[in-house]
Amino acid sequence: MNRTQFLVISTVLLLLFALIYHVWADWGLITIHARQMPLGKVIASMERQGHVKIETDLSGDTPVTMDVVKVHINDALESLTANTDSRWRLLYFVAGDKATLKSGEDSWFGGQKPTDWKMVSFPLGNMVQLDPEDDADTASPDPRGDTWTPKTPGPAPVQTFFTEAAQATDAGFAFPSDWNPTVDSAPSAGVVQHVIPKLISAAHGHEDELFFVSQNRGGGGPRAAGDAEGGQGNFDPDLFAARVQDQINRLPPEERTEAQSNFDTEKAFRASLQNMTDDQRRAAWTTHMQDPAVQAAMANRMDGRDGQMNHDQRMQHYSNYVNRKMSITGKM
Numbered sequence: 001m002n003r004t005q006f007l008v009i010s011t012v013l014l015l016l017f018a019l020i021y022h023v024w025a026d027w028g029l030i031t032i033h034a035r036q037m038p039l040g041k042v043i044a045s046m047e048r049q050g051h052v053k054i055e056t057d058l059s060g061d062t063p064v065t066m067d068v069v070k071v072h073i074n075d076a077l078e079s080l081t082a083n084t085d086s087r088w089r090l091l092y093f094v095a096g097d098k099a100t101l102k103s104g105e106d107s108w109f110g111g112q113k114p115t116d117w118k119m120v121s122f123p124l125g126n127m128v129q130l131d132p133e134d135d136a137d138t139a140s141p142d143p144r145g146d147t148w149t150p151k152t153p154g155p156a157p158v159q160t161f162f163t164e165a166a167q168a169t170d171a172g173f174a175f176p177s178d179w180n181p182t183v184d185s186a187p188s189a190g191v192v193q194h195v196i197p198k199l200i201s202a203a204h205g206h207e208d209e210l211f212f213v214s215q216n217r218g219g220g221g222p223r224a225a226g227d228a229e230g231g232q233g234n235f236d237p238d239l240f241a242a243r244v245q246d247q248i249n250r251l252p253p254e255e256r257t258e259a260q261s262n263f264d265t266e267k268a269f270r271a272s273l274q275n276m277t278d279d280q281r282r283a284a285w286t287t288h289m290q291d292p293a294v295q296a297a298m299a300n301r302m303d304g305r306d307g308q309m310n311h312d313q314r315m316q317h318y319s320n321y322v323n324r325k326m327s328i329t330g331k332m
Contacts, residue, residue, distance in 0.1 A: 027051075029070040032079075036063040041083065043213070046076055055109045056213040058086060074142040077211060087216050089123045090143040090192075093208045094162075094175040094200055101206050104176065120163050121172025122235065124243070143170035144193040144209075147246045151239075154185035158203040161186070167239040169246075171196065172212075179205070241267065 030049045034042050040060030047054050050073040051184045066079045077088040093108075095101035107114040146169035152160055157180045162173040169193050187199045193209070248259045269288055271282050288294060 001317065005159055009327070022068055022151050028072065028074065030076040031069050031071075032066055032076065034064050034066050036065055038062070039064050042066070042080065046073070046080070047246070050076065053208070054213060055105075056086075057109065057111065057215055058084060058213060065129040066075055070140060071296050074140055077213065078140060081213060081216075084213075085216050086213050088127065088211055089211045090123060090170060091119075091121070091172045091174060091210055091212045092196055092200075093177075093210070094205050096176070096181070096205050098206050100176060100179075101208060104174070105208065108174065116177055118159075118177045119172060119174040120159075120166040121173065122166050123170065124240070140170065141247060145250065146170055146192045147189070148192055148195055148250075149189035149242070150186040150195075152186055155182050155260065156186070156197070157181070158183050158205070161199055164236075165192070165199075167236055168243055170243070181205070202245065227244060237270075 028050055030043060030046055032042060038060060039056065039058055039062040043054050043056060043060075045051070052073055054077075062084055064080065064084060066083050068076050068079050071079075081088050083294075093101060093105050096102060104114055104117050108117070146212045148165055148168050150164060151159065158246050159175070161181045161183060162175065166172055169192050181203045183199065183202045186200075187195050187202065189195070196209075197207060244263055248256060248263060253261055269284075273284060276284060
């Protein structure tokens, strides 16, 4: 090989490496510059760039204005839902065979929720309290990266595992009510995206992983706890604590200390309620909610979402809040 051939081959290899690195570095990142763009086109672009599946019950003609550059799917969805007054969640549709799975999805996303299907989902959203002035990332983390360590021993019905996973992570599950095979043993601990397919395979089922963007029907706000399906009364506080701790563990080191301190303070307060009478507990809650630090933390979570809205949307959001408050207090 002479000098010229060596230089040509080296140049080609360097260019090839640069191309591969560029594709790898930007894989799954999403850039959207939308000005009153139809929702259907925005979602199609997000699916293509993020290599994900997204379903919605919003009209495909809904105008969307958003501007994100090379962000992960959770950040893009946070911006999308903030600007369409909607909410998003990770869902696994599961069934014993592919035909039933497709039929259930077609009905669900066609606006006719099948009566013979059930959903368990506890979409609490981002519960980490940080000061947005510190440039903290206020978006909910990608729930596919949530860690789940199953507590339920096997053998157990697969729906029991779905309920536990829905409480321990930000993933929800939809499945035929009468499909509940026994799984011989609990899956090994790991991230949702890896553990769930193994669980469903052990149950000899089929799954479809997707993000669902749905109408925000008011009440508790986007992705509020009160919107959860599957029985709030059965919620395990230990699973909730582990879920928030997982969010904290995934923060950058410079943000983790503040979040951990806030969480430890909240856990200590809730533990103090256990041996109180009902009257004492109500008084303690009132005092707690009047604490400036608690009010600031609640405001921080709202500010993080409102900051992704444009001016007109923020004004409309505030107007809706005032109208709801006046309606509740009977002053309208």
